[in-house]
Amino acid sequence: MSSLPSATHLVLIPSYNPGKKILETIRAAREVWSPVWVVVDGSTDGSTEWLRELAKNDDGLTILELPQNAGKGSAVLFGLDEAAKQGFTHALCMDADGQHPADLIPAFMQASQTHPEAMVLGKPVFDASAPALRVNGRKVSNWWANLETMGMGVGDSLFGFRIYxxxxxxxxxxxxxxxxRFDFDxxxxVRLCWYGVPPINFPAPVKYFEASEGGVSHFNYWRDNKLLTWMHFRLMVEFMIRLPVLAVKRMGYQRIPFSR
Structure with a gap:
């Protein structure tokens, strides 16, 4: 396992009823990075106890717990607040369900350390396991995100494997x-682009697991797409209000070249 902990960059994993896949995700992340933090978002599937047990013998693993489910964004913010108290400057967020490529953590961290002013975004590379409805549906959100950021270069707006x-x-x-909640990613x-944080995009393979493989999904097509629609409506209204200022910022914006 990774034995040299970083003082600036940590891996942050929000977790809600992830099933046994969370243990594989943590072990894979710990093989290549330290520290790794898991924020348990009010889980009720027994995973909290598994995580506590795993952390007993691993100084590079920290478990934070929220008493009730508050949503992904709330769990990430809770972790970020704790990270700031300990002096961390960047957090690589990844999902607990094993879909994200833990082996790419060092490459993403290196890019972030080279360009600390940026956010490093994973751009998903799908295989045959990816549901076509979700692959095609995310194109709509990506189109809106790039409109709202005036083409700053957001490769994918929904993929949660990224450094902030x-x-x-x-x-x-x-x-x-x-x-x-689901509107977090x-x-x-979009808001980080408005804030002046440029994106760097890295291709990253994503794997969807069937239930028989231990896959767990909390995605609800109607509920979560309704939330995304409301989110983009809000952002477009605010975008129009911000447009004069954003246009001035955009004139001085320099895209960070992709390199790997």
């Missing part, structure tokens, strides 16, 4: 009440 600057994201989230990207 802690101070900027905390400031954004503590200023408003949104971004607490796309709204975080």
């Amino acid at each position: 600057p802690v101070a900027a994201l905390r400031d954004i989230m503590h200023r408003q009440k949104w971004m607490r 796309p709204e975080a990207v």
